[in-house]
Amino acid sequence: MIIRKLMNPFVQPDPRPNKKLLHNEFCHFRTIIVVVLCLSSYGVCLETGILTPSVVLRDSDTIVSQGKVFTMGFFSPNGTTRRYIGIWYYVSNVSVMRVANRDRPINDTSGSITISSDGNIVLMNGNNETVWSTNATTSTSNTSAQLTDNGNLILFDQSNNVSLWESHKHPTNSFLPTTRLSHNTNTGEKVRLNSWRTSQDPNYGNYFVGLHVSVGIPQLFTWNQDRPFWRSGPxxxxVFTGVTSMYSVYVxxxxxxxxxxxxxxxxxxxQNLIVKDFLNPDGILIEEVWNNQMGFWNRSFNGPDVPCDVYNYCGPFGFCNQYNSPICQCLRGYEPKNKQEWDGGNWSGGCKRTTPLQCERGNNATDKSKGDIFSKLTMVKVPDLIQWSPGLENxxxxxxxxxxxxxxxxxDTDIGCMFWSESLIDIQQYQADAGLDLYVRVPYSERDKKKDKKVIIIVAVIISLVVASVGLFLSWRWMSKRKVKNVIVLKESGDSNSSDSTSIVLRNPEDRVIIEELPLYSIETLVNATNNFHTTNKLGEGGFGPVYKGKLANRKEIAVKRLSTASGQGMEEFMNEVAVISKLQHRNLVRLLGCCVERDEKMLIYEYLQNRSLDVFLFDQSQMVLDWRKRFNIIEDFGMARIFGGNQDQANTKRVVGTYGYMSPEYALSGIFSEKSDVFSFGVLVLEIISGRRNTNFYNEELSLTLxxxxxxxxxxDKAVEFIDKRISNPSFDTEIARCIHIGLLCGQESPVNRPTISTVLSMLSTEIVDLPLPKEPLFTDRWNHAHSGSSSRQIGSANNISFTILDGR
Structure with missing residues (x-):
């Protein structure tokens, strides 16, 4: 730790290192205490190895952890002169993560902190009155204090190095490394975070966040006093199944x-990632990541974020979907309890059942043969007040x-059967692949209502078709000259130019690529979202152009890939990427939200990934290294969420689009795509994860080998160890990693017949299948090494019009 003097006691400490300070020489707690007084242009500075009863921390002094991660000292919230003892990140003095005397500020600069005669850390005011103390039960005065690189202030008994008190066991509003929020289900005792009262007052606020466990199922809650305000789901x-941002391949x-x-x-x-998770005065749980290059905090999560996140926003037996209008709806079999309030936008009263359940009608029921049924609601944060029972899904x-x-x-596979009997509250439905399926019990009559509804829809559709046919007959010539709003027609190279870049006539109509139901974004929308593509929003740049972060009017964050006119990627390559990404349903691949083809601009709009893509962590040597455990978790995650649909056996396509290096031979040459094609791609991915090298960039010139x-x-x-990424090679895991190489080779065999199924792969990974068959030699000669020249996208002549896309520049 370093204690240093600052000149101005009314501002928060300067986090920049003072190069004139002496180097910290202490190591652990038994080193000799070194006290050095020195003069500099900044005044008197004091450096010592540890805080002891002989050292007094004045208002203008600070303590810095050994690795210069955290700082402790006096500070004043913005716009105030009240003085508090706080702990903040060394890189940012506006990131106070803990306040000691939050309810008893000192009104001047006379405060000091030291070790008292009873061995506790104490904060004293100018009148030598104790303002705050650790209040640890000690039997010795031989104590010392240390601020660790985890932001933990620890009081030690120096005689045996036993911890007597730790700040992380008494958190305030922030979650730091080694902080543990807890719920003792035997006593009911909880350790929670508590918000500041206001942004200028760190006193105890109205909001708390912590863990709540019922029937053995933990959930994270935010409470307003004692009322639930936000809930994570089980x-x-x-992961917490109701937090969509946790559905990620990254751990x-x-x-x-x-x-x-x-x-x-x-x-x-x-490691090397500075994160702060804290509860703000409005009850919003926020996560921010420090951008060292730009010198500010990037927001990565906050909840509640939208009205649907607020606990029980739509009342009992209602559910909330941010993309519906109105956002609150009654569950099937229910209707608004107070229709006037409901129609007026007050949904807190919730819904009531329209028809009693068959079991509720009892012996008076005339239709006993028609038992209750279940209505399925997909992708939801399941209700609160969970009951549990072990059992299989069926x-x-x-x-x-x-x-x-x-x-x-x-x-849920990892939880088991969950039931609800009191009420169905706090149900939120998501738009993306998240949450769980909820089966709501409804009377049998709801099935008949559904049939009646279908009849009405069919009749309405028939009438509409008749009317539309008449109109179509009168205007088909005019319509043929207009672009279809949600259809983009691919321009074949060599065609004549057209004034409308999204509607181009082809020599061969069969060569068109139609992308339906893909939202089109206007240039104006994207300009506004990215602040006119301002450089501060630039996320990076690949071979085809820069990528910008943007925020739409509905606060949804996006990533805009703006294709450069000099990139060499024309309409063919652009539509290839649109076709590939828009058709993939794998939960671990970035989602394509839409595109923009307007004037000379061609842009792709993706979901924004706060943690960036997997290839950054695997192939960028400057990034944090993913250890083997995390890489193995990634392999299992991809294995359990494959691209190919479960109800498909085989598909054939005339036009083949895909990512070079991951495409199976039968798909590339014949357009035949099956589950085994998916297995081939998975095998390539496994080898990339293990080796830390791109399949598309690897080439052994001497032996003409692919990855x-x-x-x-x-x-x-028997040299599999040489294939392992040197950054993760460890004798403790080398055998397990070699087995995964074996599995990757089995998946990447040339013939689909020889490849295992995905379910078999999972059994291999979990060692349910111990003995593995020998893999056949893969295709690795120059017939598959066509892209060594470094071209990032090119076409190979074939009967199937193969078009390859690589992952660079996303």
Whole structure:
């Protein structure tokens, strides 16, 4: 730790290192305390290895952790002169993460902090009155204090190095490394974060965030006093199922552990990543990541973010979908409890059942043969007040039907069967692939209503078709000259120019690529979203042009890929990328939200990935290294969420589009795509993750080997260790990694017949299948090495019009 003098006591400490300070020489707690007084242009400075009873921290002094990660000292919130003891990140003095005397500020600069005679850390005012103390029970005065690189202030008994008190066991409004939010289910005791009262007053606020565990299922809550304000949904051992941003291939480090009935919510913060998670005075849980290059904090998460995030926003038996109008709707089989209030936009009263359940009608029911059914609601944050029972997915329905009080059920592989009997509250439906499926119990009559509704729709459609046919007959010539709003027609190279770049006549109509139901964004919308493509919003630049971060009017964050006219990517390549990405449904691939083809501009609009893409962490040597455990988790994640649909066996396409290096031979040459094609792509990905090298960039000139060819050669020679990324190679994991190389080679075999199925792959990864078959030698000669010249996108002549796209520049 370093203690240093500052000249101005009324401003927050300057986080920049003073190069004239002496180097910190202490190591651990038994080193000799060195006290050096020195004169400099900044005044008197004091450097010492540890805070002891003989050292007094004055208002203008600060303590810095050994690795210069955190600073402790006096500060005043913006616009005030009240003085508090705080801990903040060294790089940013506006990032106060802990306040000691939050309810008892000092009104002048006379405060000081030291070790008292009873061994506690104490804060004193100018009258030598104790303002704040650690209040640890100590039997010795031989104590010292240390500020660690985790932001933890620890009081030690120097005689045996035992911790007597730690600040992380008494958090304020922020979550730091080693902080543990907890819920003791035996005593009910909880350790929670508490917000500031206002942005200028760190006193105890109205909002709390912490863990709540019921029937063994943990959830994260934000409370306004004692009323729920936001809820994460149940923890399934990997993620909170109601937090969409946690559905990522990257391991964020969050975890919930149970130690003898006390559940702890923890986080393993990534190395070299400065993150602050805190609860603001309005009850919003915020995560920000420090951008060292730009020198400011980037917002990566906040919740609640939209009205639907607020707890029980639509009342009992209602559900909220931010993309519906209105955003609140009643569950099937229910209607608004107060229709006048509901129609007026006050949904808090919720909904009521329209028809009693069959089991509720009892012996008076005349239709006993028509039992209750279930209505499925997909991609939702399941309701609060969860009840639980072990069971398989096919058992949940029958278990629910056995009890008339059971209103709904849901299932998660890692949780089991979940039931609800009191009420269905705080249900939120998502637009993306997130959440769980909820099965709501409704009377059998709802099935008939659905049939009646279908009849009405069919009749309406027939009438509409008749009217539309008449109109179409009169105006088909005029319509043929106009562009279809949601259809983009691909321009073949060599065609004559057209005034409308989105509607171009082709020599061969069969060569058109039609992209339906893909939103078109106007240039004006994208200009506004990116602040006219301002350089501060630039995320990076690839071979085809720069990528900008933007925010739409609805606050949705996007990434805009603006294709450069000098990139060489024309309409063909542009439409190839649109076709590929818009058709993929893999949850771990970036989602294409839309495109813009206007004037001379060609732009692609993607979802914004705060954590960037996987290839950055695998192939960029300057980034944080993903260890083997994280890489193995990524492999399992991709294996369980493959691209190919579960109800498909084989598909054939005349035009082949895809990503060079990941495309199976049968798909590239014949347009045949099946589950085994997906397995081939998965195998390539496994080898990339293990080696830390791109398949598209790897080429062994001496032996004419691709990445898979090199892997097979080394594996076949019992030299698989040489294939492993040197940054993760570890004798403890080398055997397991070599097994994964073996699995990757099995997936990448030339013949689809020889490749395992995805389910078999998962069994191999989990070691349910111990003995693995020998892989056949892969295709690794020059017939598959066509792109060594470095061209990022090119076409190969074939009967199927193959078009390749690489992942660079996303």
């Amino acid at each position: 923890w399934n051992g990997r 964020d480090g969050f975890n919930v552990v149970n130690e003898g009935g006390t559940y702890y919510f923890t986080r393993n913060f990534r 058992e949940c329905r029958s278990l629910c039907l056995k009890s008339c009080s059971c209103l709904a059920y849901s299932y 898979s060819g090199n892997a097979w050669k080394l594996w076949n020679e």
